Amino acid sequence: MGAQASGASPRQRAWHARQAARLKKFLDRGLGKDAWQRLLAQAEQERKLYTPVKEYADDELMALVATASQMTGRDVKSLLTDFGRFMIPDLLPGRGLPGGNKYFTAIYPDPAVSEACVSCHNGHKDSPRDDFKLGDVMGAVIIRIKE
Numbered sequence: 001m002g003a004q005a006s007g008a009s010p011r012q013r014a015w016h017a018r019q020a021a022r023l024k025k026f027l028d029r030g031l032g033k034d035a036w037q038r039l040l041a042q043a044e045q046e047r048k049l050y051t052p053v054k055e056y057a058d059d060e061l062m063a064l065v066a067t068a069s070q071m072t073g074r075d076v077k078s079l080l081t082d083f084g085r086f087m088i089p090d091l092l093p094g095r096g097l098p099g100g101n102k103y104f105t106a107i108y109p110d111p112a113v114s115e116a117c118v119s120c121h122n123g124h125k126d127s128p129r130d131d132f133k134l135g136d137v138m139g140a141v142i143i144r145i146k147e
Helices: 017-031 035-042 058-072 076-091 115-123
Strands: 014-016 055-057 103-111 137-146
Touching (some): 017 058, 055 058, 058 076, 076 103
Antiparallel strands (some): 014 055, 103 137
């Protein structure tokens, strides 16, 4: 697949291989070591190596997520929520240990609760998408309490 879906802007239609690597790890942990290969076969995706310096079309990632939903019997939204919770620790610097201290870290989805949220995120130049709707998860609330 190409780097972008036709007519789509890069900010709303691109993802990196880091997400594919995390999705593989998430599925392998939950469904067994061969889950990724089964996913690619069932999604009828060629077994390719995703490279972190290249961008891939959102449709390709969402096809993998839809297939993972079928494999697990879970709806896409709850699967994506759990996947987000799974990958957040890899994205946080220091893995919850800012300043060398131990912290309890809780991460919650932050959905759009008003039209003001939606219009601000959709119009922001650094937003990854411009098609958010009410109720869509647009970020995360991170709460850290020092142990």
